[in-house]
Amino acid sequence: MIRIENLQKKLAGRDVLRNVTLHVEKGQFVALIGRSGSGKSVLLKHIAGLMAPDAGRIMLDGQNLCAARGKKLETIRRRYGFVFQSGALFDSMTVYDNLAFPLREKTSLGEQEIRKKITQGLEQVELGGVESKYPSQLSGGMVKRTALARALVMDPEIIFFDEPTTGLDPIIADSMLRLFDACRKRLNLTGIIVSHRIPQIFSVSQKVAMLHDGEIIAALCENGSIKTDNQILRQFVEGTVEGPVVYQ
Amino acid sequence: MFVKFILLLGRTGTTHLRRLGRSGIFLVESLSCLVFPPIKWGRIVKRIQFIGWQSTGLICLTGAFTGMVLSLQGYNTLKRVGSEALLGPLVALSLIRELGPVLAALLVTGRAGSALTAEIAIMRNNEQIDAMELMGLNPLRYLVLPTMVAGVISLTLLTWIFDVVGILGGYLIGVKLLALPAGTYFGEISRYLEMDDIVGGIYKSLSFGLIMAWICCYKGYFTGLGAEGASKATTQAVVTSSVFILIWDFFVTSVVF
Ligand SMILES: Nc1ncnc2c1ncn2[C@@H]1O[C@H](COP(=O)(O)OP(=O)(O)O)[C@@H](O)[C@H]1O
Numbered sequence: 078m079i080r081i082e083n084l085q086k087k088l089a090g091r092d093v094l095r096n097v098t099l100h101v102e103k104g105q106f107v108a109l110i111g112r113s114g115s116g117k118s119v120l121l122k123h124i125a126g127l128m129a130p131d132a133g134r135i136m137l138d139g140q141n142l143c144a145a146r147g148k149k150l151e152t153i154r155r156r157y158g159f160v161f162q163s164g165a166l167f168d169s170m171t172v173y174d175n176l177a178f179p180l181r182e183k184t185s186l187g188e189q190e191i192r193k194k195i196t197q198g199l200e201q202v203e204l205g206g207v208e209s210k211y212p213s214q215l216s217g218g219m220v221k222r223t224a225l226a227r228a229l230v231m232d233p234e235i236i237f238f239d240e241p242t243t244g245l246d247p248i249i250a251d252s253m254l255r256l257f258d259a260c261r262k263r264l265n266l267t268g269i270i271v272s273h274r275i276p277q278i279f280s281v282s283q284k285v286a287m288l289h290d291g292e293i294i295a296a297l298c299e300n301g302s303i304k305t306d307n308q309i310l311r312q313f314v315e316g317t318v319e320g321p322v323v324y325q
Numbered sequence: 326m327f328v329k330f331i332l333l334l335g336r337t338g339t340t341h342l343r344r345l346g347r348s349g350i351f352l353v354e355s356l357s358c359l360v361f362p363p364i365k366w367g368r369i370v371k372r373i374q375f376i377g378w379q380s381t382g383l384i385c386l387t388g389a390f391t392g393m394v395l396s397l398q399g400y401n402t403l404k405r406v407g408s409e410a411l412l413g414p415l416v417a418l419s420l421i422r423e424l425g426p427v428l429a430a431l432l433v434t435g436r437a438g439s440a441l442t443a444e445i446a447i448m449r450n451n452e453q454i455d456a457m458e459l460m461g462l463n464p465l466r467y468l469v470l471p472t473m474v475a476g477v478i479s480l481t482l483l484t485w486i487f488d489v490v491g492i493l494g495g496y497l498i499g500v501k502l503l504a505l506p507a508g509t510y511f512g513e514i515s516r517y518l519e520m521d522d523i524v525g526g527i528y529k530s531l532s533f534g535l536i537m538a539w540i541c542c543y544k545g546y547f548t549g550l551g552a553e554g555a556s557k558a559t560t561q562a563v564v565t566s567s568v569f570i571l572i573w574d575f576f577v578t579s580v581v582f
């Protein structure tokens with residue numbers, strides 16, 4: 078479904094993405110891991126068409142995303158749900174208005190239907206009674222849930238989730254993952270999730286992609302563990318200091 | 326050494342030229358949202374409330390004191406040449422032609438412009454602008470254009486308020502303190518003040534409003550990363566807007582008046 082081929086990007090004089098190749102099949106979920114600052118968010122922003130690569134291309138169902146502009150890019154983005162690392166909730170709006178904003182501007186639904194959809198959406202992520210709160214009044218986990226609800230409210234096919242578990246306590250982090258898995262199954266989503274809840278993350282994804290030194294090391298997941306001989310990936314997953322890579 | 330200097334000059338030149346080009350495109354793209362509806366009136370009203378309404382107190386206060394000091398200084402100067410009667414026109418013309426538009430613009434830049442830049446920069450760094458774009462909502466239409474329109478409308482109205490309050494402040498000093506006849510103060514104003522002065526003042530405040538909103542939005546929109554980037558953008562926005570307003574003021578004065 079998504080085919081990223083030989084993607085390259087230089088940012089502030091550093092080769093963040095050197096040669097990224099990654100394929101995501103329909104219905105597949107990919108766990109994207111890698112050290113902080115390795116360019117995971119940058120990669121996701123390329124797939125979303127928010128950043129343009131220096132070289133390489135991204136194909137979505139045979140369409141070159143990097144060459145798309147205007148209306149064509151908008152149609153592609155309509156299929157996306159994107160949950161940003163920071164949540165990216167509009168802080169001048171309440172939770173309700175955050176969810177209602179895309180619905181009001183981009184669909185012809187009446188206010189009644191919008192209300193119904195939002196109530197459902199918030200229930201889906203197990204959030205209640207926060208409609209009239211502002212993002213600054215929410216806890217970290219609630220922000221991420223609201224952001225997920227906002228991403229799902231437009232009925233996307235493909236979802237990107239940038240660090241939904243970072244900065245949350247282990248209990249909430251795992252409940253986020255479970256919630257995420259449930260939504261994915263129910264709505265039949267394809268997607269990429271950035272998370273460092275190892276090994277829990279392996280039981281909700283079919284493939285692991287590690288971004289290391291500007292390149293992808295991929296491996297399949299089965300029954301909650303990854304199958305790989307790659308020493309670099311093994312070392313990262315096991316979190317050991319000794320290995321082929323010397324982390325400073 | 327010499328070659329190095331030339332190279333440096335060239336590089337700085339192209340960087341600035343590129344930045345100028347980018348900000349020009351930014352302005353044109355934003356304004357083109359005016360031509361293609363929908364226009365977000367609700368957001369414009371909210372922005373006017375922030376830039377305009379919330380600045381009225383400040384503008385009244387500074388306007389009054391500017392008019393008062395003009396009156397005080399003007400009276401002492403005019404007295405030496407024996408034409409105190411012309412105090413009214415002196416205060417009114419200075420305010421309407423020059424001080425009203427410029428001081429109001431600088432004050433609003435300091436109060437509202439800096440906040441606008443900070444707000445947009447934070448939205449950029451929190452990925453809120455990216456999120457908007459991903460929803461298929463053009464941030465220029467939803468964020469930047471309303472700010473520009475509101476900047477132009479607010480600053481024009483605030484300048485009128487500044488002028489009126491300033492003239493009343495001048496009256497207070499001239500008539501109540503320095504015992505000039507009230508009839509003389511206002512009579513001479515209406516005798517010497519011409520439509521051209523008022524129209525010129527309006528031109529100025531319209532363009533100052535646009536310059537302020539344009540530069541402040543631009544600096545916020547293309548901010549550097551993190552809190553440091555946002556704070557730098559804010560400082561630059563205020564400084565650049567103020568300098569541009571003063572340069573443009575000279576230009577307009579020499580061409581239009
Ligand atoms: N807009 C940008 N301009 C310049 N450098 C950037 C930009 N965005 C990210 N970077 C740099 O790219 C690198 C990767 O960042 P990021 O993708 O956020 O890492 P992470 O894997 O933690 O998500 C970092 O060194 C960051 O400083």
Ligand SMILES: [Mg+2]
Nearest residue numbers: 117118162239
């Ligand atoms: Mg990141």
